[in-house]
Amino acid sequence: MNVLPAEEELMVKNAAREFLDAECPPSLARAVEQDERGYSLELWEKMASLGWFGISLPEAYGGGGLPVTYLGLIIEECGRAIAPVPIHSTATASLAVARFGSSEQQADILPRVARGELIMTWAVQEQDPRLRADAIRCRGEVDGDHLVITGIKHFVDNFSAAELMVMAVRTAAPGADNAGVTLAIVPTNAAGISETRLTTLAKDSQSKLELDGVRVPLGNVIGEVNQGWPATQSMLDTGTALLCAQIVGAARKDAEMAIEYAKNRVAFGRPIAGFQSIQHLCADMVVWCDGAQLLTYEALWKIDEGLPYAVEVSQAKAFTNDKCQATVRSSQQIHGGIGFMMEFDLHLWYRRVTAWTMRMGTSFEHRARVAGALLDQPGKVRLGMNLEPVS
Amino acid sequence: MEFAFTLEQEALRSEVQQFIAENVTDEILAELEDTGIRRRGPRTREMYHKIAERGWIGMSWPREYGGQDGSRIDQYIVEEEFARIGITVGGAGSGGPAILAAGTEEQKEEFIPGIIRGEISFALGFTEPQAGADLAGLQCRAVRDGDEYVINGQKMYTTAAHYATHIYLMARTDPDAPRHRGISIFLIPMDTPGITVRPLWTIQNNPPAPLGTTYGDGRTNETFFENVRVPASCMLGEENQGWYVGAMGLNLDRVGASRYLISIQRDEDIVNWVKENDIEGYGMRADPTVRDRLADMWIEGQVCRLMTLRSMSIVESDGTFTYEGSAEKVFAPEHGVRTTETIAQILGPYGQLLNGSEDAIADGVFAHNLMGAFQSGINHGSVQVMRDQVARRGLGMPRV
Secondary structure (H helix, E strand, O other), rough: EEEOOOHHHHHHHHOOOOOHHHHHHHHHHHHHHOOOOOOOOHHHHHHHOOOOHHHOOHHOOOOOOOOHHHHHHHHHHHHHHHOOOOHHHHHHHHHHHHHOOHHHHHHHHHHHHHOOOOEEEEEEEOOOOOOOHOOOEEEEEEOOEEEEEEEEEEEOOOOOOOEEEEEEEEEEOOOHHHEEEHHHHEOOOOEEHHHHOOOEEEEEEEEEEEEEEEEEEEHHHEEEEOOOOHHHHHHHHHHHHHHHHHHHHHHHHEEEEEEEEEEEEEOEEEEEHOHHHHHHHHHHHHHHHHHHHHHHHHHHHHHHHOOHHOOOOOOHHHHHHHHHHHHHHHHHHHHHHHHHHHOHHHHHHHHHHHHHOOOOOOOOHHHHHHHHHHHHOOOOOOOOOOOOOOE | OOHHHHHHHHHHHHHHHHHHHHHOOEEEEHHOOOOOHHHHHHHHHHHHHHHHHHHOOOOOOOOOHHOOOOHHHHHHHHHHHOOOOOOOOOOOOHHHHHHHHHHHHHHHHHHHHHHOOOOOOOEEEOOOOEEEEOOOOOOOOOEEOOOOEEEEEEOOOOOOOOOOHHHHEEEEOOOOOOHHHHHEEEEEEOOOOOOEEEEEOOOOOOOOOOOOOOOOOOEEEEEEEEEEEEEHHHHHHHOHHHHHHHHHHHHHOOOOOOHHHHHHHHHHHHHHHHHOOOOOOHHHOHHHHHHHHHHHHHHHHHHHHHHHHHHHHHHHOOOOOOOHHHHHHHHHHHHHHHHHHHHHHHHHHHHHOOOOOOOHHHHHHHHHHHHHHHHHHHHOOOOHHHHHHHHHOOOOOOOO
16 A cells, blocks of 8 residues: 555656647647647647557557556646646546457557547537436437437547547447446547537637537447446446546646745735635645545556446546535635736636536535445445445 | 555465454444444454454564564555554554654663554643644643652643553653744653543544544543652653654654555545445436445545555665655545535435434444544644645745
8 A cells, every 4th residue: 555656657647748838838838728620639649659649558569558547647737737638538438448448449449549639528418417327318229230319428538629529429238237328439420410519618618519420330349238337337337537637737726826826916915825724724725635646546446456336437527526626616716806907827727627527526515425325335435445336 | 657566565465454354343342332442342442453363463563672674565454454443553553653663672661662563652741722733832840850750731632641651742842942843842741640541522422433434432531740850861852852752653643554544545445335225216227326435535535545655665775755745644534524525415314314313324334424524634743733834844835
């Protein structure tokens, strides 16, 4: 047991930070907010040349073969730098292919992801945005050797940048064990998809999709028809843990900006960092970020170890949502009026962290899952035990 | 990063659990539950010797003084299991670690084996009526007289003073030096003439708090020193360096198994209670608000656990604390308060029923905790002082 990042992990994290410090100023995120493309192609290509997108994909497919904790550390740094690149959605979808895809699917997709030639996303949520099997209503019907999809997919991240989506659809009525969900790889340019871009708090690229008889070959199905929920759940949980890392990185940077600002801002004849009311707020912000980071690292570590991880992911997201939101709000408080001026950079972090707390599961949803694991199965509980979720 | 204990460490935990299952008899439990006796009962002391024979006291201490040269993590595991039944095996709180860090060879030989055998224990003599959070303002005087020091003054909240063999005393040896640089530490037998211990009764005194209550002690003390003469060899570390010697011990006092457990035991208790019990007609386990609040508290409990493991990781890898121990000492006590107050709102009027009352839930532990949890944010460095330390040491913010 040593919960501190190991030397090799720190090397990767520090290298990512140095690279992003040099290549990803806040002005880049600001510029991309106004850009139809929705991401920085130049930054994406530079990151690809460093091998980041494949770092936790199998070596057999051109990846780095490292634990997903490494990818988590890189995404944490991307969050810190609010890097305007579709790394999170690509990682979420490509890891699902790496874990559950057929060898043909893996051979087709993973090397291109590792080289940075393929942007991906995930499409699970619909009008009822809750991350549960019975909220999936978008219909899939098997027609010969094709799957035909009709319905709505909502809040699809980086749709316009992505080439492929990993999509969950309903192919049979909700049954026992959450059967009836099928997970499939769907090209974003397939005939029958109409897109509406959403205007979001983070000014990022999300879309609502209407699918009308979209045909994909059955070879695109990940696993078996009707048996896709466990893979979907795993994709969501892995993506949620990575999103926590992204939020923690951004929130900690946001806190550091407040601490730095407080040391320089003079009021009542001294830097406001000398006031205990400010010091204690800053201390709390750091304690909150530390807690979110520890929970996130434990969740990522459990994913790698093949241990049950769903409860740890939900713990991390619920706490991260609440406490990182509190962190960036406190940072706004310390900055005062200048903090919400458009020309000042702080809002770039505030708007993203706030928006990300609402993505991939609210605090309420994740706490409900933790509560189920605690209360809805027999036996005494103890902190630190492995807890299985109740489906 | 590595969040699991090793197989050997898990085996050690099982061994301790088995030892507890086999040795903690109903008679011992009765002693532990009696607030007047607790772990000083004859049967409990007998068991303590068995624990020491297993090598489980001061496991990380050097073999030459009776320890095991074991890892701090092993010691943590053993401490956690015993703390869950109210037995402290860490080794005299701040005393042992500080003696090992700053003591002379003679002091180590005099104290460490005795601590391990359970024959030596310390009361903590830091706080004074006018020096609590601002400890450096302490006034208790130690004046050199030949080969002796003469001590006069008063110490407050010397909790173990009525049964400890020694007091770990902080006193002023140079009143003219800057506040932090005129303080020394002494290790003084409690039976030295001139020491008087008087009880201070806490709000937990009557009825007695059930075992496991956070700060359930019904008694603490004030201790008076009147011309107490001690040999100069009682001094721990250099003269006037006591502030820094004391800080070494305190850091280790603020983090670790017992600090963790007093913050999180109610999280486990309430979940396990709700799983097995209900209040007639309530349907507590299915109530969405109850479920949300319990999950929230559980998650905070996990943060306490991880912050404790972080501190252990730092200690084990010989790293230095900048702010991490203080951060833990902010989050964990305040979590203990939040969960205690949350449980009160879940239980409603049943939450006020104390030990022995008709209809008291779990021997009133949740009610008694409402008188104890907040003490955790005060004792051994208040959460305000801890936040000062996070801001100043961790974040480089200026002194006010």
